[in-house]
Amino acid sequence: MELQSIIAAILAKHIAIICSRVRARWDGQSGIQGLSKIDSDLPSIIGGIVTASISASGSKAWQCEFGRGSMMAKTTAENPYLPQFFENTANGWNPMRRGYSIRGRAAGSYTDLDGVSHESSGSMAGLNLERNIGAKDAMFQPLKPQFIIKEEMERGIPELVIAVQSAVAGYTIQSLTMQSEIYL
Secondary structure: OOHHHHHHHHHHHHHHHHHHHHHHHHHOOOOOOOOOEEEEOOOEEEOOEEEOOEEEEOHHHHHHHHOEHHHOOOOOOOOOOHHHHHHOOOEOOOOOOOOOOOEEOOOEEEEOOOOOEEEEOOOOEOOEHHHHOOOOOHHHOOEOOOOHHHHHHHHHHHHHHHHHHHHOOOOOOOOOOOOOOOOO
């Protein structure tokens, strides 16, 4: 078997483990509603380079990773998708928000991050829901970011490196570089 194919097989196995760990941690989060999905592409070999990707989506995934309300990750270094979230008033961002706290919406229909349509009566438009009803309803409590994908990648990469080093021990290698980037 060619060296790149061996590395691709090891990478596929370890990415599946990372995705499984992330999924289990997301599933264990109470008080967070919405969808969460994590998938990976099969590794590909292009020009002798083995690549693979993990993608995540859904409002629960977003909240688990980057937090919610006044406790969410507030910098693009921590939350690279924050500018798009702010600009996305059609799906998610409430234009009644001042700052980061969770606020009531104006009367009318809106679509959440998962593409589900809702109707707001407007009775709490502009009110800080974290302060007013957050103690009674977990959906309106702020959440700290957990960066679960990043943590599981950081945990999984050393395991992957050990597996690759073991598999390539009998080969002459000019260079072996591993790199990870996280996109949600």
